[in-house]
Amino acid sequence: MGILLGLLLLGHLTVDTYGRPILEVPESVTGPWKGDVNLPCTYDPLQGYTQVLVKWLVQRGSDPVTIFLRDSSGDHIQQAKYQGRLHVSHKVPGDVSLQLSTLEMDDRSHYTCEVTWQTPDGNQVVRDKITELRVQKLSVSKPTVTTGSGYGFTVPQGMRISLQCQARGSPPISYIWYKQQTNNQEPIKVATLSTLLFKPAVIADSGSYFCTAKGQVGSEQHSDIVKFVVKDSSKLLKTKTEAPTTMTYPLKATSTVKQSWDWTTDMDGYLGETSAGPAFRHNGNMCLKWLSGNMF
Numbered sequence: 001m002g003i004l005l006g007l008l009l010l011g012h013l014t015v016d017t018y019g020r021p022i023l024e025v026p027e028s029v030t031g032p033w034k035g036d037v038n039l040p041c042t043y044d045p046l047q048g049y050t051q052v053l054v055k056w057l058v059q060r061g062s063d064p065v066t067i068f069l070r071d072s073s074g075d076h077i078q079q080a081k082y083q084g085r086l087h088v089s090h091k092v093p094g095d096v097s098l099q100l101s102t103l104e105m106d107d108r109s110h111y112t113c114e115v116t117w118q119t120p121d122g123n124q125v126v127r128d129k130i131t132e133l134r135v136q137k138l139s140v141s142k143p144t145v146t147t148g149s150g151y152g153f154t155v156p157q158g159m160r161i162s163l164q165c166q167a168r169g170s171p172p173i174s175y176i177w178y179k180q181q182t183n184n185q186e187p188i189k190v191a192t193l194s195t196l197l198f199k200p201a202v203i204a205d206s207g208s209y210f211c212t213a214k215g216q217v218g219s220e221q222h223s224d225i226v227k228f229v230v231k232d233s234s235k236l237l238k239t240k241t242e243a244p245t246t247m248t249y250p251l252k253a254t255s256t257v258k259q260s261w262d263w264t265t266d267m268d269g270y271l272g273e274t275s276a277g278p279a280f281r282h283n284g285n286m287c288l289k290w291l292s293g294n295m296f
Helices: 002-018
Strands: 028-032 037-039 050-060 063-071 074-077 086-088 098-100 109-118 124-136 144-147 154-156 161-166 174-179 188-191 195-198 207-214 226-231 247-250 279-282 285-290
Touching: 028 037, 037 124, 063 086, 144 207, 161 174, 161 207, 188 195
Parallel strands: 028 124, 154 226
Antiparallel strands: 037 098, 050 063, 050 109, 063 074, 086 098, 109 124, 144 161, 161 195, 174 188, 174 207, 207 226, 247 285, 279 285
16 A cells, blocks of 8 residues: 555656656857857746746856846846846847847856746746857868849849858958959959848949958958859830821830849839830839830
């Protein structure tokens, strides 16, 4: 009888243990010097358990020091060192991860995530987990070039488009854009920002481009060369006219017109003059005024 009661009690304790929230925290996280880092701390919310207190502590010497507190009155940053660069998640239930920006080398330490819940029977249960934050001075990586448009690197004339240069490493990272020249001449510096903007793109912008990235650590890195092509959009739409009439139509694609792109809101509408008459804008829509009995 005593053995049976013992087994029943052990089973009850096992269910009770697994029925409580469990914190998930990695053993260590590495962040870039002068950059940002996220220290994950999550749990699966359980019915009947209400989060009442969240703490983040950092090890200073032999004692942990509270740097963040969330209670019924709101969020409180407890140390001036972290003012303006510490944030704890709150939008997703069960996510109390800590985000720390502008990392310094002395931010390296052990951080404790501590959560307190009120249980269904009115008591409180506390769980905590420790993670180590490592801070490294990271050299800048080889930059990659992407375009801010679905057209890729071949675009119609008159379109607003940008090329982005992106690299990883300890910030700040400085960027320079170059355009290659013919006859083995030195490339021309065209911008000193990460984004090269064409507004709008014209035929003369066509060419081969590359960017460089330089951080506080390591040497300057060069991207691959990309060939950027701007096509004359007036040659992509052709019209023909017959019996004269005076009407105004919105520009529409029909089976007799083959379009090599779709118009988007990012596009500065551009049409050159055609034999059917001048193109013009009206209320933000591209319209074509012609003298013709047929659209095309």
